[in-house]
Amino acid sequence: MYLSTIDQPxxxxxxxxxxxxxxLLMLSGNVFALGTVSLVxxxxxxxxxxxxxxxxVLGLHLSPAAYGVIDGMYTGATAVLRxxxxxxxxxxSRRKSVAGxxxxxxxxxxxxxLAVGNSVGAIGAVIAVDRTGKGLRTAPRDALITLSTPxxxxxxxxxxxxxxDTIGAFAGPLVALGILAATAQAxxxxxxxxxxxxAFGVLVLVLFVRDRRGAQPSKGVVTLSAASALLRAAPxxxxxLAAALAGLATIGDGFVxxxxxxxxxxxxxxxxxxxxxxxxxxxxxxxxxxxxxxxxGRLKVVLGGYTTLVLVYLLLFGPLDGISLLAVxxxxxxxxxxxxxxxxxxxxxxxxxxxxRTTGIALIQTAQALSYLISSILFGLAWTVWGPAGATRIAAxxxxxxxxxxxxxxxxxxxxxxxxxDQQ
Amino acid sequence: MTRRVLVAxxxxxxxxxxxxxYGAFAMRREHRPVAAETEELSLAGSSPRILFRSTAADSRxxxxxxxxxxxxxxxxxxxxxxxxxxxxxxxxxxLRQDGALSTFQIAILDKNLAVRKAIPLVGVPNRTxxxxxxxxxxxxxFVAGDSYNHGRFSTRAGLIDLGSEDMIDSLExxxxxxxxxxxxxxxxxxxxxxxxxxxxxxxxxxxxxxxxYLVQGDIAAKTVRTIARxxxxxxxxxxxxxxxxxxxxxGEPPKGWRLSVxxxxxxxxxxxxxxxxxxxQPSWLDEDTIGYAVPRGSSDSDVWSVPANGTGSPRLxxxxxxxxxxxx
Numbered sequence: 001m002y003l004s005t006i007d008q009p010x011x012x013x014x015x016x017x018x019x020x021x022x023x024l025l026m027l028s029g030n031v032f033a034l035g036t037v038s039l040v041x042x043x044x045x046x047x048x049x050x051x052x053x054x055x056x057v058l059g060l061h062l063s064p065a066a067y068g069v070i071d072g073m074y075t076g077a078t079a080v081l082r083x084x085x086x087x088x089x090x091x092x093s094r095r096k097s098v099a100g101x102x103x104x105x106x107x108x109x110x111x112x113x114l115a116v117g118n119s120v121g122a123i124g125a126v127i128a129v130d131r132t133g134k135g136l137r138t139a140p141r142d143a144l145i146t147l148s149t150p151x152x153x154x155x156x157x158x159x160x161x162x163x164x165d166t167i168g169a170f171a172g173p174l175v176a177l178g179i180l181a182a183t184a185q186a187x188x189x190x191x192x193x194x195x196x197x198x199a200f201g202v203l204v205l206v207l208f209v210r211d212r213r214g215a216q217p218s219k220g221v222v223t224l225s226a227a228s229a230l231l232r233a234a235p236x237x238x239x240x241l242a243a244a245l246a247g248l249a250t251i252g253d254g255f256v257x258x259x260x261x262x263x264x265x266x267x268x269x270x271x272x273x274x275x276x277x278x279x280x281x282x283x284x285x286x287x288x289x290x291x292x293x294x295x296x297g298r299l300k301v302v303l304g305g306y307t308t309l310v311l312v313y314l315l316l317f318g319p320l321d322g323i324s325l326l327a328v329x330x331x332x333x334x335x336x337x338x339x340x341x342x343x344x345x346x347x348x349x350x351x352x353x354x355x356x357r358t359t360g361i362a363l364i365q366t367a368q369a370l371s372y373l374i375s376s377i378l379f380g381l382a383w384t385v386w387g388p389a390g391a392t393r394i395a396a397x398x399x400x401x402x403x404x405x406x407x408x409x410x411x412x413x414x415x416x417x418x419x420x421x422d423q424q
Numbered sequence: 425m426t427r428r429v430l431v432a433x434x435x436x437x438x439x440x441x442x443x444x445x446y447g448a449f450a451m452r453r454e455h456r457p458v459a460a461e462t463e464e465l466s467l468a469g470s471s472p473r474i475l476f477r478s479t480a481a482d483s484r485x486x487x488x489x490x491x492x493x494x495x496x497x498x499x500x501x502x503x504x505x506x507x508x509x510x511x512x513x514x515x516x517x518x519l520r521q522d523g524a525l526s527t528f529q530i531a532i533l534d535k536n537l538a539v540r541k542a543i544p545l546v547g548v549p550n551r552t553x554x555x556x557x558x559x560x561x562x563x564x565x566f567v568a569g570d571s572y573n574h575g576r577f578s579t580r581a582g583l584i585d586l587g588s589e590d591m592i593d594s595l596e597x598x599x600x601x602x603x604x605x606x607x608x609x610x611x612x613x614x615x616x617x618x619x620x621x622x623x624x625x626x627x628x629x630x631x632x633x634x635x636x637y638l639v640q641g642d643i644a645a646k647t648v649r650t651i652a653r654x655x656x657x658x659x660x661x662x663x664x665x666x667x668x669x670x671x672x673x674x675g676e677p678p679k680g681w682r683l684s685v686x687x688x689x690x691x692x693x694x695x696x697x698x699x700x701x702x703x704x705q706p707s708w709l710d711e712d713t714i715g716y717a718v719p720r721g722s723s724d725s726d727v728w729s730v731p732a733n734g735t736g737s738p739r740l741x742x743x744x745x746x747x748x749x750x751x752x
Contacts, residue, residue, distance in 0.1 A: 384608060
């Protein structure tokens, strides 16, 4: 019954504005405010990501194995919490509060790193808190983006948001580098600065992001059974299934970069730059592909993205080599992210009823995260049995299969092409 | 609207003051004056000494030496700063930062501590060793994934023959034999190399599928094969018959590490008297004594020693020090 809203997606206040203005200007201030929060928060979190290994090994004298322990802690719990956060946001219709709580939790975790000293267990717990914050905030934030944007502009809105997000991820390590250089390697100064930046992100959220609580159903409608009814709705089930299938065929960045590095016998010095190259391509293509998705259909762009991924996997053991291989693979890999990450949520938005949209987004993102986890284990096994070249070609074939299945699953998904909603 | 902007600006100002203020405090703390160098250090000479990295407040990061029979006596401090150090046979190694974040290098030192060669490393360096005659040099770095890497990390261990300049970038490119069968896997990680006296072989740790193995490597044949399980950071004794190592308690790294000595001929493992968790590559100070670092707080540690035969008890050898290497 909730799917009755599908053909009339709630479009936020901006629907009434004239739609002939220039594309980006049509996006609401809320999207830019959320983008700014993500940009600022990503500077903060990537600062810590960049120095954490150095801090653990050189500052605290922990060995890499200890890092593995820290990293592996509580990974499963965060997936469940993501769903809980999504459901709570819908239940209370306080998406901004839940997202804000997630952002604040991650900010506090930066101070926690300072406080816990060199106990492996405590550091693991602090990092788990940080990830919990990230898990909690993602779905409410993406839901707010859709609720602040007319459906026909979802692609564009997510494009702008993901571009701003990636700019932050890009700048974070540079900021950390500057602080370390200025303070003669004081890691604690990086953590304090990271906390201050994250706190500013929370402030921007509190002051400038508006919650979308307008067209909420009357109290008590969003029950657990309503949330689970989501999965009984065929289009939602197909979306979650498609996200999981696509995720299963994806082998993970670590492997892609590792294969590039082995193929080219790159000196290890290049390794971190591979992610930088991908990020650069991602941030350049995020907006154009979002706009394109709104124009020609989001499913086409997502499928195009996965087709790009097939090329990436084939090229890893293909005819190109040297710098041209690196350039082509990284550009294509960034394209893949730009065509799939935000666009998938833009695709899902109109299908998910407003009242349980956050839960729905959390469901899709959790399915994706879990299938990534499984796929990296499976790829590791395939590598052992068939070697890297064989395993990668199998992955490419599986992505082709996934593209076909996803195309069938999502064919004729309601309101996939520039929503009819804003024409009401 | 204007009030919101004002609050945002005030908040930004306050947070900037906190961040910059703390940074200035940290900067002042880190830029402590370094005690004057007492004399030029040298790796040559016949008096038994211990070379180490100082973690004392007035000389943090500097290479230093003490007489082996008076480890708590006066220390000679070099102007050279490193993150990890080792030396043998007139060759020293100094793992150090090379400008930007996450770029490091291994500086190879001659007997007067002059840098004769520097090899760039990417990843955080955490182990280094030199063969007894000073010809082979090894390092281990730790490469952590960025956020897109889903937190995966790996370690890479490499070595160079200073005589021929032949280098093995990373042991993961060698052919691996696991339990007598050829083996390949995406998750191969190596760390903690130690060399044999003939300069043809080495021992190291290899991990794959959640298990950690002691491997023996052949440099010319470019092969490694596993010879024992749950042995990390091996260190070959001067007589080449025993390996000091750390092993995860019950095979589970979250429980910590214990120091033991493995007799290669018999496979007998003797736990040492040190009962604290030690996360370091042990160092043979002589045929009967193992040296290792135990952290004290977050950027300080002490070098302790313990008998290599499992008797006795640990002894604080050099306060405010790490990375010990015995010189004679």
